[in-house]
Every structure is written in structure tokens, then in C-alpha cells.
Amino acid sequence: MPSKAALSMARASLRAVAPERAEVDCSHCGLPVPAARWDADAKAQFCCDGCASVYAILNASGLQGYYQKERPEAERRRAPNPSQRRFEELDDAKFLADHCRLLASGLSTVELVLEGIHCSACVWLVERLSRVLPAVAEARFDLSRSVLRVTWDRNAASLSDVARALDSLGYRPHATGSPRLVEEQRRADRALLLRVGLAGAAAGNVMLMALALYSGAFGGMTPEYVSLFRWGSLLITTPTVFGAGSVFFRGGLAALRTRSPHMDLPVSIGILAGYFGSVLNTVRMTGDVYFDSLCTLIFLLLIGRYLQRTHHRRSARASELLSALAPATARLVVDQGTREVLAANAPLGSVVEIRAGERIPVDGRVIAGSSAIDTSLLTGESRPEEVTIGDRVHTGTVNATAVLRVRVESAGADTRLGRLMHAVETTQRERAPVVRLADRVAGYFVLAILGVAALTFLLWLRIDPSHALDHTVALLVVTCPCALGMATPLAVSAALRQAAQAGILFKGGEFIEELARPGRFIFDKTGTLTEGRLELVAWQGDRSVQAVLRSAEEHSNHPIGRAVQRAFPANELPCSRIRELTGGLSADVAGQEVLVGSAAAVAGLNVPVPDWAQTLVDAHASRAQTPILVAVDRQVRAVAAFADTVRADARQSLAKLQAFGFTLEVLSGDHPNVVQGIAEQLALPFVRAVGGVSPEDKLARVQELRRAGERVFMVGDGVNDAAAMSAANVGIAVHGGAEVCLAAADVFTTRPGLGAVARAAEGARRAVRAIRLGIALSLVYNLVGIGLAISGRLSPLVAAVLMPLSSITVVTLALRAKTFRGQE
Amino acid sequence: MRPELLLPIVGASVLGSVHCAAMCGPFAAIASNPNAAPGRRFLLQLGYQGGRLLSYLTLGALAGLAGRALDLAGAAAGIGRAAAGIAGFLLLVWGLGALLETQGIRWLRLRAVLPPAVTRFLASLRQAPSLWRSTALGLATALLPCGWLYAFVLTAAGTARPLDGALILLALWVGNVPMLLGVGFFFGSALARVRRHVPVLSATLIFCIGLGTIVTRTRLAAFAGVFPESARASSGPVPTPADCPCHRKRH
């Protein structure tokens, strides 16, 4: 037994290690270690021998990594990274009039989309905004929309104050889309939910009465009670059929009027036939009633519809959020300094200041400064363009290196970008809706059912006229496509959900069905097939200058500077006197004068370019790579080449698409040589691989192909693809793309790389297979039901069993289908 | 065995399962493969929990048998319900010792360590095919030197009937399953405040179970007033030498 002295020494030393707590936690399970088991010498403390044994086992099997992952309470909070924005555009009177509502209490409410909410602690913090900013009375967060509703006193703080407060907490706020649209959507959603709830209540109650009726059918029930229950069911069913079920009638009528097939038509026929037949039998006091089947049918179908809408909303919101991220402000130069305004409102002829790293908000001419512009998002060119006084710049491009002042020539809808966006909208509106598979089946289905019903009626008229109507009604009720109407929406919802989990967001189920059909895939190059940014691909010369180069490019925003930052690790070399020049930069690193730039820039500063370097420069240029010379102390020491590299998974993914039977094409705004090189690198049979294509040309090409009857799938990431994407059958935006692309696309991926596109195609095929299977199964059930009805063996009980059975089978199949999950 | 006697056992098991989840959590995690499909995951979990259940029941039955043997021996010596008395007493001592440990006094110097061969075998399971691995891990859980488990085994021995012993271990398993299935993680932060007190809590529970075993099962006349039912046999009559099968054969 350890002596008292030894024990107290152990305790003291442990307290020295963890002074605030006189407690030690078990190294394995984390629970407190009883004081008697503290071992001052041991590295690990255990609360019991069991923990010690398991610890030993884990170590012996090499699973120590378990301990790193164990603690769920330790939430790593990202350090807030507030932008320097002042959010003054939110105080614009028109904006406030559109987006804020004045309440009776005199306070105003507004909805702001927030970035950066990723856990319940964030929700908690953001809802405590009133404690941080007293002018805020209430803040309520909606996680599914990522929207914060703020109620605040406009006299105590402006909206930009609120926005800045949120920004300083680490959650960047943005304006929501049109509030009126949101309100309409909300109203429509609520109406549907109301229908579902009421139909459910009705179904439950009617089923209770039906249970009594079935029991009575077996055991005998006096007629007045039968009548009672029937009338009760009728009372409940009537508002359900004409209230909640009216959506189906409207759909059926529309289908009749436009002569286009829709699932609502057979559903309406079944419901109405069943209802009126049952009412007749209730009054006549003979025959069968089907009120319970009808109510359950309506309930289940409405659920299917509700799920469909929820999923549609969710994916639409995701794209809404992303498109709200585009900063649409411009920094106007005024006498007292600068003022932020909405980019679309920048007056023509005024001067706008654009700092390095910012996106250019207007079309105009440079009046001060010279810099490099990254035009890849707009034109697809991967090499930055040098601009100086007098040169034209466009909205949507990024100012890479230095501050520019631009005189506004066109803003908002008149810019080249604005006109492209308009083209996107027009082509989207002109799109013909995709006819879904289930709806096509519906057309034939209706005709078949009506034919069979007529036959049944005539048949029974000859055999047993008193029952003819009953059997026909039974037939119409049991063949009502409950399973068919539910299977497809559910299969599609399940597929949408799985796709979302795999990082592929579809804006609607119809695009899944489209993607499963054969067609032509057109790829953009920059940012889609390639990484979209310059990377270091070759280094010839002295390797020791890499560290110096890295230090010089430490703070550069230029695409080449960033490529250098990614290529080499950061170091501690002191760097000073960085000067950006045309085509390069110079700096003093650790006492050495470093010059980085193109051959022209280097020669222009009177640094001799040796022959070996010149040869290399020429070789790289011929391969459409960007060569950069690195000179230290006025001596060229190395040549570095930069190019836009092909994505690692590009070849594999495209080969997969080809194996599915799609034809492949590449359209790019970049130099034709570059595009040729990429096509050769991928070594796949492209039907066409063309460079130098403008955004307008891409749109034209897609429209031409569609007019010729081809199905076109457009994959892109930049603004230069957006118009073409909206004109294609399915537009796919890959991760990292421009926000406007996300708004124009029908599918977008949230994980980098092209693997997601191949996965989307494969998942779509599997989904369509699952849908077909569901349809086939429900048809089988219908056949069984028809057989029973024609032979006169169908009773309400049989119908009540058959219909849920078919629904359950089909639903289970739909939900369990592995469409986007389980791909390797 | 009356079901209401099992309920407190389940309750105690749930209370103590915080530590069970903490200690055996890694096993449960290794047993199931988070990357597998839900169907497969369910199967693996089933293997693990099933293996655990099997080993627990076996332990409980064996303990009950041992208790019965003790009872017979005790009966031969003229002491009734020896198993319950001994088990209860051991639990009392244990609980007390554990309580004292939390205060810094180590009086029972028992160190139970897994033999290295077993450790190696269990470590080697990492390479084994997953279903076998999860089942083996489940089975092996009973081998771990876990005081909590042994307390329940002692209680099972105290019942002196294999069936009741197995039932007690079943109650332990039932109380464990929620935590080990990760349901407990949802309450993890809520239980954080309780965590601190788990050692004292579990020691007290063991002490109380020991006390309860003695009071309710030993049918000592002194407790007849407190628990009248204990005067009646709650699990069968006291075995006499006439019941002993080997004795019976002789006669």
C-alpha cells in the first residue's frame, strides 16, 4: 500500500500538471479516474482494468487513431473571417422598400441569407444577435433556407449595421431573392400541407368506420348501423374528395384539354367513379362502398406530391443560396472617397475603383492603373490578360494584381454579361417541358382502363345486370393508379436525395430521366476538363531559387503567383520592396534582387536572356504553356512553365460516359492549340474539339444541334457556358463555377472533378430502371385487381388490402433502390 | 424470478452504461463498418450484440450453476442460501472498496490483466472477415476484466439458478444496448455533467445491489419483517441433500 506521503506527492504532481482540476480522465474512456488509481509515473491513466485492457488491444491492433476521432464535443469553430465590406447597398431606399416589412409595433423585419452556418452552435449564436446589437429585437433562423429573419428598430440602427454585425460574427449576410416569390411559394406549400393533413385525418376516421363495416360483413350487422357507418363515411369523404382531392381533378381536366397524358387523369376517373358509385349504394342501401379506399388513396397520392415538392424546393433553394452569393456592388469614386452602390445602378461615365482580387462590376475603359485580368470565367482563356490605361474591361472578369480605376461605359443589363444573362433567361423560358415516363404510361393506361371497364359493364349486363354497375365501379376503384402515382415521385425523390448526398444536385426529377437517354455531351475546357487555373508544370534551371521565388510571390493575387504559392511551401525569407510590373514582378528577398516575369518583361528591364533560356521559352510557347523567367541579381537562373492542367479524373470519367453511349465534344474559348493539346492528352474519340469559341457561339452551336434533333448535355463552369447550358436539354455546372452558371444549370455538382458527372449519368440510368420496375410492378398489381374485378370477386375488403399492398411494395422498392449510392 | 426484480437491474445497467459505451465503444465501432451499406451494418451490429448476448448468457448460466453448487454445499453444511449470502457480501465489499478508491484510498489490490495471448488474438481480429470479427468481438467482450460485468455475474451467482442467472445478464445486456448503439451519443452533451460522478455512482450501485441481494434472497429471519416475500422462496425451495442427483442415485 503506497504511503500517505507518496500518495499526496502523486496528487500534488498531478495537480501541477492539471492545476485547475483535481481530476484526471481515463485515457481510454474519458471518465474520471478514481483518485486511488492515479499513477504519477504512467503515461496513460485508466479508470479501471477493463479500459486498460481495451487500450492495450487497440494499440496492439494499430487502431490508436480511434482516440483522435472520439471526442464529439470538441467542435472546431472556424475563426470568423469578416470581409471588409460595409454593406451600404442594403440601405438603398428601393431595396428597403422591396425587402423589408414594417410591423405594427414600428419595428421592421427583413430576411437575410447567411453564409457559414454549419451547426447548432452557430444557430444559437446568430439568434442571440439582440444581445450583441441592442437595436435588434428578434432574430430567428431557418436552417432549411439558411435565412435569418431579423426584426429591428430602424431608428436605432441601419440595415447595414445589422449586416456588419453579422459579418463580424463570421456569418456573411446577403439579400434574399424576390420576397414576393418566396411568399407565394410559402403559401402554396402550406396549402399542400393542409390538404395532406386533412386527407390523412379523413383517411384515418373513415378507416375506423370501414373496420366496423368489415367486421359487420363477417359477423352480421343490422341494416341501420350499416347505414349509419356508410353515411358517416360519406360525410367525411365528400369534403376530402372535393377539397383535398381537387388537385387531381384540375390536373385531369388540364390533361384532357391539352390532350397531353398525365397521371392525374386515371386517378380522377377512379376517384370520381368510386365516389359516385359508393354514394349511390349508400342511398340504395345495397352493394359495396369504397369510401375508405378512396380516402386512403387521396392521402397517399398527396403525400407523394408533397415529398416531390419538398425535394424540388430544397434543390432550388440550394441554387438560390449560391446565386445570392454574387456581390453585385461597385465602388464609386466620389469627392469624399468612395461609396458602395449596386453595380446595376452605377451611372454611366462615372469612375469605379476595383481593387486587386475583386470582380469587375461594370463594362468600361481603364483610366488609371495597370493590372492583369483573369478572364477565364467569361471567355475561357486561362492566361491572364494585361490591361493598362485605355484598355476595355468587362463585367465578370477578375482584377488580379493591382488597383484599377475604370470609367463606366455600360452597367447592369447592358453589359456583355448582362446580355448573356438575358439570353440565358429567354432560352430557359422557351424550353419545352420534359414529358415524364410515368405520364406517357398514363395515357395508354387511361384508354386501357376505360376499355376494360366498358367491357366489364357490358359483360355483366348479360350475366347479372343488378351487379353490373357495382363490378364496374369496383374495377375503376382498384385500378386507380395509386402505386403508379406514388412510385415515380418517390423513386425520383429517393434518387434526388441520394444524388444530393453524393454531391450532385438536380433541380428536378425530370432531368434524371433526361440524363438516362442517349445524346451528346459537350464539355467546356477551362475549369471543367481542366483545373481552371494555372499550375506549375515544368522547372528548368537552378532549383535553389525556388524558395526565393516563393517568398517573392507570397502576397500575389496573380494567377501565376498563386500557382507558385501552391507549388512550393511557404518560407521565412524576408521579402521587401515588391513591385508589380507589366508582365512580372520584382522584389528584394533576403538581400537578393529577384525578378520574375515573361521573357519580354525581363528583357525590358535590361536583364540579358541567355540562349538556353530563350530556347526553353520558345519550346514552351509552342506548346501553349506560359513560360516565366526567374532572375536573381540580374542573372536568369531558371525557367518555369505554367499551364492549365487536365483534371486527374477527366479521362476516366469521360471514358465512362463514352462507354454509356454518349458522344463527346469540346467547345472552348481558349486558344485552339491548347484545346487540341487537351484533346490529344485525353486520347478519347471526340467528335469535335474546337477552341476560340465565344459564349455566343456556344449558344448557337447548342441550338443548332437541338434543331437537328440531337439531345444535348452541356457541362461547364463559367459565365461563357451559361447561355449554352440553358439552351441544352440538361445543363450541368461543375463545382467551382460562376454563380450565374449555377442559376442557369439544371444539375450542379458540389464536389470538384468530373467524376460527379459520370456518376450522375450512371445514377440517372439506375434511377430510370428503378422507375420502370416500379411501374411494371404496379401494373402487375393492377392486372390482378382487374382479374378479380371482372370475375366479380372484388369486395371493398379485397380492394382495401390490395391497394396498400401494392403501394408498400412499390414504395419499398423505390426507396431501397441504389441509384447514386453504392457506386464505386 | 419475478419480472419486477429484473427492472432495477435494467435500470442500474442503463445508468452504468455510460462507462460501458466509453470503454467498449471502440469495439462496437470496430465491429461495424461505417462505410458499409446499412443492411450490412445492421448485420454486423447484430453479430456484435448477438455475440455479446451469447457470452453474457453463458456467463450468467455458469454463475447460476456455480451458485447452485454453493447452495448445495452450503445446504449440506446446514447453511441455507449460501450463494446469495456470499455473492451479496462480496458485492458489498466491492462496492465499498470502489467508493473508497474514488476518495483516494486503495485497499483492494486486485489487478486483473488480460493474458497477452488473448490481447494478441483480439488484435489480430482486425484482419479477419468482418462478420466473424464483429461476432468474435462481441463474444470476447465478456472476457474483458470489467468490474461492472463481474458485479452482475456475482449477482447472477447469488440467484443460484442458471436460468435466473442468465436472466440477470440478459437484463444487463438490455440496459447496455442503447448506449452501445450510439443512441447515447445524442445525449452525450447532456450527460457530460453526469460523467464526473460515474465512478461514485457505479460504486454505490454495486454496493446497493449487494445489499439488496443479501436482504431479499437470503431469507434470513432478521429480514422477514422488511421483505415478507423473502420469507417465501422467490426462486424455488432450498435444495436439500435429498434433491442432489448424485445423492439420489445412491439411494
Added chain:
Amino acid sequence: MSILFLILPITLVLSAGAALTFAWATRSGQFDDLETPALRMLDDETTPGAVALPEIPPGIGARPQG
């Protein structure tokens, strides 16, 4: 069994009442957001001083509406 003639109408009235309540709840937006309240449940409602809220830079919210 003739009580059924009383019970059934009463049941219908009760169901109608429940349906009306549901309608009111839906219309007043109770079911709009089903995800966030689940997270709010995890909050500890502590006293204002107990948890340190982050500081926001000075000057925000100080000036009156201009």
C-alpha cells in the same frame, strides 16, 4: 348499441375541431420550418453573463439612422 347514433356525430365534431386546429396551425406557419427547432432544443438557456458572446467592432449600431 344505439349509443352509436350519438357517438358517431360527436366523433365527427371532434375530428372537425382537430382539423380546424391543424388548418390554423398550418396557416400561421407552424410547419414552415421543421429542421431548426430540433437544433434549438440542444441550446442551454444560460444566464446572459454565463457565456461569453464575441465582441463586435465598435461603431456598429452606434450611429442613428442617417
